[in-house]
Amino acid sequence: MDGSSNHISDPNKAHIILIPFMAQGHMIPMVDVAHLLASSGAVVTFITTPVNAARIRPIIDRIENSHLPVRFIQIPFPSADAGLPAGCENVDLISSPDLFKPFIEALSLFGEQVKHYLTTTNPTDVPADCIIFDSMNYWVGAVAESLDIPHIIFYGPSCFYILSTHLLKKHQVLKSIDDDYELFKVPELPEPVEVMKAQVMRWMDRPGWEKVSEEYYKTEKSACGVVMNTFEELEMSGLDKFRKEIGKKVWPIGPLSLANKDMDSKAMRGKASSIDTRLLLSWLDSKAPNSVMFVSFGSLSRNPISQLVQIGQGLESASSSQSSFLWVVKEADKSEEVENWLSEFEERTKGRGMVIRGWAPQAMILGHVAVGGFMTHCGWNSTLEAIAAGVVMATWPRFGDQFMNERLVVDVLRIGVAVGAKVPIFFVDKMSEEAMVKGEEVRKVVEKVMAGGEEGEERRKRARELGEKARKALEKGGSSFENLKRIIQFAEGENKHLERGLIKPLSLFL
Structure with missing residues (x-):
C-alpha cells in the first residue's frame, strides 16, 4: 500500500511516523491519531502489517480519499520465524495461551524489518522528525535511538491506570502482598482507590518475561515525551501527578473517538x-x-x-x-x-x-x-x-x-x-x-x-x-486541540533547529 502523492512529500511539514501495537483496541486509536495529526498540519506515515491493514481497509480508503497527508505502509510480520500460524498478526487472532509469548517476542523481529525499511526506503522523501509508538512496542526505543530519531510513547490506557502502575512499581507494592485478592490502596494516587493484586498485576512483570520487561522499561525511560488518549478536564489531578513523576512532557489529545465527526466515520471506526x-x-x-x-x-x-x-x-x-x-x-x-x-x-x-x-x-x-x-x-x-x-x-x-x-x-x-x-x-x-x-x-x-x-x-x-x-477538548482552542499543535511543534523543532539525524536535548522540552 503506497499512497504516495505530492502532499505527502512536503519538506516543510513535520513528518511523524506512527507504529501501533497489533491489537484492534490499539490500532483504532492510532488511526485516529493519524487523522488528527494530518488534519493539524503534519505528514504521517502509518506502519502496520498486511493482515492488520486489510482489517481497517474501509478506514484507510476513507483517509486516502480525503487526501489527508497520511501514508499507510505494510511490512510483513515474521509469523513463521516466531513459530506462529500464518496470518497471526493481531492479538485477537491468537488461538491459544501458548502463542501469546511467541507473538510478543516476534515484535522484536518485526522491529528489525521496520528498521530495515526506514534505512533503505525513504517513506516520503523527507526523513522522520519523530516516531510515536504504542507502549507495547517495546522494541522501538532501540531502533529509534540507533537511527537518531526522537521517539514519543503512546499510552492507550487511561492516565489513572498508567499512573497507578508507575506508583505500584515505584513503591514495590506488589512484592509485599502474598494474597492475590487482598484489597489495598495505591500509594500517592490523587484519588485513592482499593484494588487487588490479581487485578493490577501486569503480564510483563511475571516470571519468564524478564527480557521483554527490561526492554519495555528501558524504552519507556528513553522516550522524549508521552501522548495519551484522555483529556485534561477528565483526569486533571492524575495528569499533573504523572507529569511530576516522569519529568517529561505529557500531551493528552483525546477522546480520539471524536476525530470521527460524521456518521460514516463513526460506523467505520x-x-x-x-x-x-x-x-x-x-x-x-x-x-x-x-x-x-x-x-x-x-x-x-x-x-x-x-x-x-x-x-x-x-x-x-x-x-x-x-x-x-x-x-x-x-x-x-x-x-x-x-x-x-x-x-x-x-x-x-x-x-x-x-x-x-x-x-x-x-x-x-x-x-x-x-x-x-x-x-x-x-x-x-x-x-x-x-x-x-x-x-x-x-x-x-x-x-x-x-x-x-x-x-x-x-x-x-x-x-x-x-x-x-x-x-x-x-x-x-x-x-x-x-x-x-x-x-x-x-x-x-x-x-x-x-x-x-x-x-x-x-x-x-x-x-x-x-x-x-x-x-x-477537541474543538478549536480546546485542551486536546492545543496539545496536538504542541506535538507537531515538537516535531518541527527537530526539523528546524538541528541538522537531520541529531536529537535535541531533552531538557529543552521538559
Whole structure:
C-alpha cells in the first residue's frame, strides 16, 4: 500500500511516523491519531502489517480519499520465524495461551524489518522528525535511538491506570502482598482507590518475561515525551501527578473517538460493521430516549455459553420499563450451540432486544439518543467513547487496565455501577467458575443503571457534563486541540533547529 502523492512529500511539514501495537483496541486509536495529526498540519506515515491493514481497509480508503497527508505502509510480520500460524498478526487472532509469548517476542523481529525499511526506503522523501509508538512496542526505543530519531510513547490506557502502575512499581507494592485478592490502596494516587493484586498485576512483570520487561522499561525511560488518549478536564489531578513523576512532557489529545465527526466515520471506526447500519439506526430510532442498554465487551473478551446464558437471563428478566437492549455477541459464529441458544433467545425477546453477531459500530451506537446505558468490559477505548457520548456505564472488567478503569468510572467519576466482577480472566484463557457473573447480578445492574430516581439522575447529569467537556477538548482552542499543535511543534523543532539525524536535548522540552 503506497499512497504516495505530492502532499505527502512536503519538506516543510513535520513528518511523524506512527507504529501501533497489533491489537484492534490499539490500532483504532492510532488511526485516529493519524487523522488528527494530518488534519493539524503534519505528514504521517502509518506502519502496520498486511493482515492488520486489510482489517481497517474501509478506514484507510476513507483517509486516502480525503487526501489527508497520511501514508499507510505494510511490512510483513515474521509469523513463521516466531513459530506462529500464518496470518497471526493481531492479538485477537491468537488461538491459544501458548502463542501469546511467541507473538510478543516476534515484535522484536518485526522491529528489525521496520528498521530495515526506514534505512533503505525513504517513506516520503523527507526523513522522520519523530516516531510515536504504542507502549507495547517495546522494541522501538532501540531502533529509534540507533537511527537518531526522537521517539514519543503512546499510552492507550487511561492516565489513572498508567499512573497507578508507575506508583505500584515505584513503591514495590506488589512484592509485599502474598494474597492475590487482598484489597489495598495505591500509594500517592490523587484519588485513592482499593484494588487487588490479581487485578493490577501486569503480564510483563511475571516470571519468564524478564527480557521483554527490561526492554519495555528501558524504552519507556528513553522516550522524549508521552501522548495519551484522555483529556485534561477528565483526569486533571492524575495528569499533573504523572507529569511530576516522569519529568517529561505529557500531551493528552483525546477522546480520539471524536476525530470521527460524521456518521460514516463513526460506523467505520474499528472494522466493517457486521450489521446493516440503516437497519440498526431504524431500530434505535424506534426506541425512546435513554431506553436502550447497550451490551458489548470489546474485541478480545470472549464469554463461554454458560456466561452468555447468564447475561441473557439478566437482560430478559430486567423489570424496568426502560429495559430494551442491544447486545453484541462475537461468540455466535464459534459454536452451533451458541447460535441455537441465541436464536431461541431472540425469539423470546423480539421487539425488546436486538442481537448483533460480530462487530458493531460502537461509537455510532453510543452517540444515539436512545442509548441510556452501556454494559462494558472497561477497555479504555470503550470507556472513553461512552464518556464522550455522556452515557452511564455498567462496568464488567476482565483483564489488563480494565479493573483500574472501573475504579475510575465508579469511584472517582461516579458515572458507573459495578456488575461485581472480581476475578480477572485473560482473553485467551477459559472463564473459571469464580469469574462468572450470575444472571441475577446482571439484572440488578441493568435496572440500577437504567432506572431514574435521584441517584440515577445525578449519575446521568455527571455523565452528560463530562461528555460536553470531552467535545470541547477537541474543538478549536480546546485542551486536546492545543496539545496536538504542541506535538507537531515538537516535531518541527527537530526539523528546524538541528541538522537531520541529531536529537535535541531533552531538557529543552521538559
